[in-house]
Amino acid sequence: MKRLIRKIVCVFVVSITLLGAQESKEAREIVVSIQNTKQNTPFKLYTLKGEEEGATLLVIGGIHGDEPGGYFAPALLADFYTIKKGNVLVVPNLNPDSIVAFRRGIYNDMNRKFARISKGDPDFKNVERIKGIIKDSKVDFVINLHDGHGFYRTKWENSIFNPRAWGQTYVIDQKTLDNVPFGNLDSIAKEIEERLNQTLHYDFHTFGVRNTETKFKDEEQQNSLTFFAITHLKPALAIETSKNIKELPLKTLYQLSSIEALMGIMGIEFERNFVLDLKSVEAKVNTFGSVKINDNITLELDSIKKHLNFVPLLSDKNRFSFTHPIGGVKKVKDGFELYIGHKKVTHLKADIFPMQCKLESLEVELDNKEVAVKAGDILEFSKDFLVRGQDGLRVNVIGYSKKGVVSEHNLRLNPNMIDKNYAIDKQGRVFRVELYEGKNFCGMLNMRTKE
Ligand SMILES: [Zn+2]
Incomplete structure (x- = not known):
């Protein structure tokens, strides 16, 4: 499968060995604590x-x-x-x-x-x-x-x-x-x-x-x-x-x-x-890159909507890792604002969940082609996608619902079946697929329609 998002190397080293470090272009995490430190x-x-x-x-x-x-x-x-x-x-x-x-x-x-x-x-x-x-x-x-x-x-x-x-x-x-x-x-x-x-x-x-x-x-x-x-x-x-x-x-x-x-x-x-x-x-x-949140959500910031509702986040110590060197986070009343420099890129309205999941990977069909994916991946498809069912896993495709269906797995879905108002991006091309185990949020898949 084509990995669209380069894996971000997080460096937690506080003491610095100048010039000794091999990683030259690190993205470091910003951890936002509710305590006013x-x-x-x-x-x-x-x-x-x-x-x-x-x-x-x-x-x-x-x-x-x-x-x-x-x-x-x-x-x-x-x-x-x-x-x-x-x-x-x-x-x-x-x-x-x-x-x-x-x-x-x-x-x-x-x-x-x-x-x-x-x-x-x-x-x-x-x-x-x-x-x-x-x-x-x-x-x-x-x-x-x-x-x-x-x-x-x-x-x-x-x-x-x-x-x-x-x-x-x-x-x-x-x-x-x-x-x-x-x-x-x-x-x-x-x-x-x-x-x-x-x-x-x-x-x-x-x-x-x-x-x-x-x-x-x-x-x-x-x-x-x-x-x-x-x-x-x-x-x-x-x-x-x-x-x-x-x-x-x-x-x-x-x-x-x-x-x-x-x-x-x-x-x-x-x-x-x-x-x-x-x-x-x-x-x-004017290029903002992406942010990975808690290692289970990736948001591409160039095309993101000004507001995203019900974004699953932790009650405390949310971790934000930007690809952009001056990505920043501001805690606000109902969630977080994300910035590149002084430019506000989006506002995330938080929905609080525990995140104790066993899920490591899952299988998805993109235009009938089977791929192994994990939470936080960005996936591209032309016609349709299907998330395979797994024991204990509940799949929620945001903007899609069918009466009587609790978990939206093993359903072949195309963009016309999903309400574009719930897309992540301004163009209405990227859909949120959220993964849960019981009360726990395990992660999001971004399903992007190819142009
Ligand atoms: Zn000055």
């Missing part, structure tokens, strides 16, 4: 390791939840780039709870917590963990990605274009970090600036280099991530696209182009499986 959701770390030795760049996105240019770019980097020489570590979502809320920082500004943070702070674990990654001896350079206000100009023009604006800047804390490889921050930033300013989509999107002279002039900035890096002798800069650029694909394109320019300077060689232009980036930004 007052801890930010853990962030993801992707290790893109080149075949050839070289410098290591750490890319950090999503420290501010309302700056999508800062988290869609690293998500694309983690998903679609292969490193040939050197290494790239990618944290696409340093502040997951704020991204889902689309707010700068729901536990206050995380970028002001790097000089000191109390143990009771909800950001404590994420801040301490990223500090450890920044300090790792293998890391040669750190970038922190943002969307800032306005457009930076050396001379005051108006409230949008001025020297105090953060938008379209490469922010450095000081000109150089002496006796450290890649410590010439000012000239590196200027090289990226020069390169980017040749590729602007609008002339007024010009990038500039802004030196905050943090050590001597900016006390507040001394609490920031980049200054933490600098004080630990790690060259660092912030890349800021502009909040005033409304097109997310364009901001993402500028961010990726800046990262590529820096990789070039660092001698990091890479391949990506798409053309770096606005159209391709837009297509990538």
